[in-house]
Amino acid sequence: MEDIQTICQQTICSTYARLPVVFVRGEGCRLWDEAGREYLDFLAGIAVCNLGHSHPEVAETLCAQAKTLVHVSNLFFTQPQVKLAAELTRLSFADKVFFANSGAEANEAAIKLARKYSKDRHGDGRFHIITMRDSFHGRTLATLSATGQEKVHKGFEPLVEGFTFVEFNSLEAVAAAITDKTCAVMVEPIQGEGGVNLPKPGYLPELKALCQKHDLLLIFDEVQTGMGRTGTLFAHEQEGVTPDIMTLAKALGNGLPIGAMLATDEAAQAFTAGAHATTFGGTPLVTAAAGQVLQLLSQPSLLATVQEKGGYFMQRLRELQSRHAIIQEVRGRGLMIGLELTVPGTKMVEACLRRGAIINCTHDTVLRFLPPLIVDNDQIDRLIEILDEVLKEDSP
Numbered sequence: 083m084e085d086i087q088t089i090c091q092q093t094i095c096s097t098y099a100r101l102p103v104v105f106v107r108g109e110g111c112r113l114w115d116e117a118g119r120e121y122l123d124f125l126a127g128i129a130v131c132n133l134g135h136s137h138p139e140v141a142e143t144l145c146a147q148a149k150t151l152v153h154v155s156n157l158f159f160t161q162p163q164v165k166l167a168a169e170l171t172r173l174s175f176a177d178k179v180f181f182a183n184s185g186a187e188a189n190e191a192a193i194k195l196a197r198k199y200s201k202d203r204h205g206d207g208r209f210h211i212i213t214m215r216d217s218f219h220g221r222t223l224a225t226l227s228a229t230g231q232e233k234v235h236k237g238f239e240p241l242v243e244g245f246t247f248v249e250f251n252s253l254e255a256v257a258a259a260i261t262d263k264t265c266a267v268m269v270e271p272i273q274g275e276g277g278v279n280l281p282k283p284g285y286l287p288e289l290k291a292l293c294q295k296h297d298l299l300l301i302f303d304e305v306q307t308g309m310g311r312t313g314t315l316f317a318h319e320q321e322g323v324t325p326d327i328m329t330l331a332k333a334l335g336n337g338l339p340i341g342a343m344l345a346t347d348e349a350a351q352a353f354t355a356g357a358h359a360t361t362f363g364g365t366p367l368v369t370a371a372a373g374q375v376l377q378l379l380s381q382p383s384l385l386a387t388v389q390e391k392g393g394y395f396m397q398r399l400r401e402l403q404s405r406h407a408i409i410q411e412v413r414g415r416g417l418m419i420g421l422e423l424t425v426p427g428t429k430m431v432e433a434c435l436r437r438g439a440i441i442n443c444t445h446d447t448v449l450r451f452l453p454p455l456i457v458d459n460d461q462i463d464r465l466i467e468i469l470d471e472v473l474k475e476d477s478p
């Protein structure tokens with residue numbers, strides 16, 4: 083057979099600028115390529131494999147379920163789906179869950195629910211949603227329209243109507259944007275694709291108060307921040323505030339395609355029979371695996387180590403900052419960490435890969451680290467050594 087990278091270029095739409103490596107196997111925080119070369123993974127499939135690659139208990143649950151029942155559709159009840167919903171609601175603010183297949187789909191459900199809730203309650207014309215500049219909510223037409231980044235919109239106009247973008251972290255900007263057409267505010271508790279941007283203390287609780295004052299639903303997109311990434315099961319737990327709607331995906335399946343929209347009973351009442359649907363959402367196969375993932379990721383002992391290791395990692399990155407003038411800022415929470423550079427970071431991602439470490443660059447100048455949550459301090463030290471070498475090479 084011809085080389086995989088050549089066949090990929092010939093046969094798969096070129097929507098990704100892929101790095102030149104073909105992975106064949108993963109275990110924990112490590113991946114191996116076709117030639118048997120080992121890599122240290124500080125990306126986890128973009129905040130997905132939080133339990134590490136090929137987690138034995140998840141793999142076992144998945145294999146057992148594959149041999150038992152894979153799919154019957156949502157016209158029937160299945161045990162794994164209902165058990166997962168019961169656990170998600172027990173462990174969160176939410177009363178109801180809608181299962182989807184990705185983050186974008188979970189956000190589509192949230193957008194539709196907000197519009198429908200407002201229509202049922204207030205009648206026509208109240209369908210605008212305020213979202214943030216530099217946000218990212220997905221690539222379907224509605225979710226790219228909700229995304230506050232022009233490069234994501236380009237070429238797909240006309241966009242879905244009714245999204246207003248305001249500065250992240252500015253309550254004044256939200257207050258000024260509210261009109262009699264507004265039905266909801268949608269925000270990532272920490273912006274991921276936008277460059278690992280943290281909320282100012284008090285911003286999210288005050289945003290909730292503003293929403294309550296104007297009878298707007300508050301939607302937290304926790305697709306990237308959720309499932310233990312920041313050291314609590316959901317990032318908003320550290321902010322002392324709960325939303326009306328939350329979306330999850332990515333690490334919920336540790337690599338299996340699953341998304342979920344969670345809502346309070348009050349908000350969820352607008353989703354009546356036939357209001358929304360998906361053939362694959364919440365199949366027994368993915369929900370059995372996600373149930374196992376949730377059980378492991380919600381353990382307080384694991385979540386505590388995420389905060390500890392995140393603290394250690396950030397301290398080691400700050401040491402690097404003191405030696406490398408091109409590091410402008412180190413910021414993050416738990417194991418969602420960004421390193422803002424004064425120069426574009428793509429070359430450094432490539433240089434790390436050549437040295438056997440996988441990292442990512444987002445928003446042009448932010449090196450982003452999203453390792454599996456089981457990463458250890460020796461692996462963090464090894465990455466710091468590699469970064470030190472790479473930054474030396476690239477320093478002006």
Ligand code: PLP
Binds near residue numbers: 304
């Ligand atoms: N929301 C956030 C915050 C994300 O980071 C992403 C993906 O990066 C999405 C939504 C879209 O998720 P998906 O790629 O699964 O559609």
